[in-house]
Amino acid sequence: MINFSDEFSKNILNWFARCQRNLPWRKDVSDYSSFISEFMLQQTQVKTVIPYYNRFIEKLPNWKSLAFASEKTVLKLWEGLGYYRRVKNLKKSAEIIVQHYNGKLPDQFDEIHKLPGVGHYTAGALLSIVYKKPYPAVDGNVIRVFSRIFEIKNPAKSTSLTQEVWKRASEMLPPYDPGNFNQALMELGALICIPKNPRCLVCPVQKHCQSFHHGTQSLFPSTTVKKKLVPTYMISVLLKQSNRILLRKISNQASWFQSLWEFPTYTDKNFKRAIAKAEKDLDVQIDRNELLLLKFYITKHKVTLKLFNADFHNPVIFKKDYRWIPMKSLAQYPLAKAQNQIRDFILHTFQKIQKKILKRKK
Numbered sequence: 001m002i003n004f005s006d007e008f009s010k011n012i013l014n015w016f017a018r019c020q021r022n023l024p025w026r027k028d029v030s031d032y033s034s035f036i037s038e039f040m041l042q043q044t045q046v047k048t049v050i051p052y053y054n055r056f057i058e059k060l061p062n063w064k065s066l067a068f069a070s071e072k073t074v075l076k077l078w079e080g081l082g083y084y085r086r087v088k089n090l091k092k093s094a095e096i097i098v099q100h101y102n103g104k105l106p107d108q109f110d111e112i113h114k115l116p117g118v119g120h121y122t123a124g125a126l127l128s129i130v131y132k133k134p135y136p137a138v139d140g141n142v143i144r145v146f147s148r149i150f151e152i153k154n155p156a157k158s159t160s161l162t163q164e165v166w167k168r169a170s171e172m173l174p175p176y177d178p179g180n181f182n183q184a185l186m187e188l189g190a191l192i193c194i195p196k197n198p199r200c201l202v203c204p205v206q207k208h209c210q211s212f213h214h215g216t217q218s219l220f221p222s223t224t225v226k227k228k229l230v231p232t233y234m235i236s237v238l239l240k241q242s243n244r245i246l247l248r249k250i251s252n253q254a255s256w257f258q259s260l261w262e263f264p265t266y267t268d269k270n271f272k273r274a275i276a277k278a279e280k281d282l283d284v285q286i287d288r289n290e291l292l293l294l295k296f297y298i299t300k301h302k303v304t305l306k307l308f309n310a311d312f313h314n315p316v317i318f319k320k321d322y323r324w325i326p327m328k329s330l331a332q333y334p335l336a337k338a339q340n341q342i343r344d345f346i347l348h349t350f351q352k353i354q355k356k357i358l359k360r361k362k
């Protein structure tokens with residue numbers, strides 16, 4: 001007699017074979033392509049990752065090219081994808097793999113897990129997809145699917161729910177096709193068992209789903225109270241010297257954007273304090289008329305950022321981590337998303353001024 005796990009695996013694997021999305025990292029699977037895609041997909045949606053992945057693989061097609069590339073090159077390829085700590089980890093991992101593993105991803109859990117930025121999920125995903133080893137890979141999609149199928153009552157985002165799903169995923173894993181089974185579960189969560197209004201009528205595991213039978217899909221995973229957003233105030237300072245603009249490399253290890261570049265930026269409890277901090281640190285006089293206002297979110301922070309022009313007293317103080325960049329070279333420096341918007345604003349404004357000057361000359 002066919003048991004629950006066997007029938008479940010058969011149904012979901014058949015569905016995956018028919019309905020999986022055509023994604024670039026699913027063609028010609030290799031240890032390198034899977035590693036890059038898994039890193040890019042951490043906290044980031046598939047449709048956002050695709051163009052980044054294609055560009056990255058074209059420029060840096062193997063472990064060696066990544067290990068020997070400059071950090072600036074890798075950051076530039078990553079620019080706009082967010083969570084920039086991944087870049088450092090990715091590059092460091094490539095260096096370790098080239099130096100210690102002869103340019104091949106190790107195939108033991110402990111060795112993969114030790115690589116920088118590789119957590120439990122990524123190690124399981126790589127081992128099952130690349131080496132077809134029977135390790136589960138539980139991401140947010142799998143947690144939602146399993147919590148509905150088994151009506152697991154533990155609160156959403158709790159450690160106890162994650163542990164329960166890992167346990168069940170290990171028990172259900174078919175030894176003959178663990179990589180596709182893991183991917184099929186994630187794909188089911190992305191396409192069918194979606195957060196709101198799951199598409200149960202076309203679900204390949206509907207028969208096995210307790211939530212479907214009891215009509216309780218909307219109750220799982222049990223919702224938690226939403227965390228409050230923290231209002232955060234930032235100012236960026238625009239400093240010009242003839243045709244050059246001052247950029248600063250972010251060296252603070254605790255920063256979300258470590259190793260990227262920025263127009264000198266300061267964060268504080270309010271704008272007044274941030275301006276005072278900037279004036280003291282840079283020895284500048286900030287013009288209080290803001291040039292640009294941006295609003296965006298970073299993790300639990302609701303950020304309001306203002307750009308101000310400033311006059312400086314002493315250019316000599318801009319030494320370590322600071323660089324005067326010719327306007328035409330600004331685009332070569334990797335910046336976070338909001339800083340990119342500032343750069344576009346500056347270049348646009350500068351072009352308008354240039355046009356006016358040219359017109360006057362004519």
Ligand code: SF4
Nearest residue numbers: 193198200203209212
């Ligand atoms: S039947 Fe519905 S709730 Fe159950 S796994 Fe499928 S899509 Fe999700």
